[in-house]
Amino acid sequence: MSDEWNIVVCVKQVPDADDVSIDPETGRLNRSDAAAVLNAPDYNAVEAALELREAVDGTVTALSMGPPTAEAVLRVAVGMGADDGVLLSDPAFGGSDTWPTSLALARAADELDADVVIAGEESTDSSTGQVPPGIAAHNGWAQLTYVEGLEPAPGEDRLVAKRDVEGGYERVAADLPVVVAMGFGENEPRPAGLHRKIYAESDFEPETWTAEDLDVEDEVGLSVSPTQVGGMDTADPVPREQEVVEETDELAEQIAEVL
């Protein structure tokens, strides 16, 4: 690796509110009718990337995959301080599950000569957490998930992280390049600086790469994704009494029945 670290931070545009509908024809999420925002856990990823850059010297490149409108989340990252942004956008990516998605991101991270890739814990729309390990696996790189904090050592070819494991923590050193998934809420994301924000929203133009640019056009999209949506059902509610009482004592009596 070079003396300066190439830090790539993965960001995803997700629907904002809980009122996302499901396309009855395809069973897939209809993302078009909800406001689109940066995935909340990704703010922690951007913050971690910027802190890492301050500690080791290097550049931070924001990387996203999505429709052309997803460039908005690159602007958020650049506004917070990322140096540059790349959008992977191509109709060929449409319908990709986590396998091809992590492949495209892995190829892009390799293209960017990444030393460290940082992502959020998971996305709020799909909640799988599978993409960061997927990126690492596609490239044969080390991975560190559920990270509470990074302990950068400039000049070393490895990165130490404190990871949250159930009931405790572990500190793990990983050789570079490494993919980091930051735990949600583990740091305090900085607000965008005013001048940086103006730059991000006006002058900054992200690069756009297609599937062909990454040489993955035959390995992405709905048809080659291992998992498919086989159907959508309404969740049957469990039958309940649904009795609303006026006084706490009445509630207590019902609780006492169970005890």
Place this chain on the structure above:
Amino acid sequence: MPGGDSGVDVEEYDDVWVFVEQHDGEVAGVAWELLSKGRDLADEREENLVALVMGENLDETGIPEACLARGADRVLVADDPVFEPYRSDPYGEQFRYLVEERKPAIALIGGTHTGRDFAGRVAVPNHAGLTADCTELEMANDRYEMRRPAFGGDALATIICPDHRPQMSTVRPGVFPTAEPDDDREGEVVDVAVVVEEDETMTEVLEREVGDVADITDAEIVVAGGMGVEGDFEPLWELADVLGGTVAGSRDAVEEGWIEPARQVGQTGKTVRPDLYIAAGISGAIQHLEGMDDSETVIAINTDPNAPIFDNADYGIVGDLHEVIPELIAYFSEDRQEVPA
């Protein structure tokens, strides 16, 4: 059509595998739950249930025999210092090799931090289909169907994996019940070749500190709080104390840092099935309901009369939990004095 255009002959793959997560000889409880579920799937498919255990000196732990008692027909043991403690890269490489050699149809993995770290890694080299946080797994329509709640609605998505193998699912702790072990069950324990060398690994665990993890999945009484708690869980702890129960929280409450992640109830947390579930200041999003709707009796306390939790509760009260809970504590404290247990 077997294999579709994926180049994979799905007919070559059979058996149901369960990844038995263990740390220092302690098995994660979710592994037993998955062996119970996997047993049903294997029976229905008329295939073997295979437990995969990785670690060091496993013959001293009794884990392989316990896997047989809990339903496995065969236990694959990968025993080497390189597998203790867990690291994604040696575990991933070993799993890739075993899948290539033995071609399982289905692999079940616990949705713990370790399990999700592992699953995401191993699905890639095998070009497997991986579905996170499944709440239902079944053989239906001549195929393996994985169901998980879909974002933002009262919908369950059925995920299938027609042309790739193995079909992998992660499942959060508590979703499936654990069957009683049967020490008379017989099966084989197979020591598999270890294909990973320490000097090929990319990671080193410098330090590992793990204490007791709260386990809410077996509780008979659960007092759970959400955003309405506004930061102070103390009244809920007191109520749980007088009722003889434990405390849990919604995802929001966990993300606010008001309660530890091990106590999160919901699709991305634990599933509980207590006799009594008191939801205080919890709106009742589908993701939360998934984790508690097997509860016997559900009590709701919420200031919003339109909160969906009231449709999913047996008894509810529209009110501020900061007033209602102290009244309940008082009621049951007096009750205790009057009626000795």
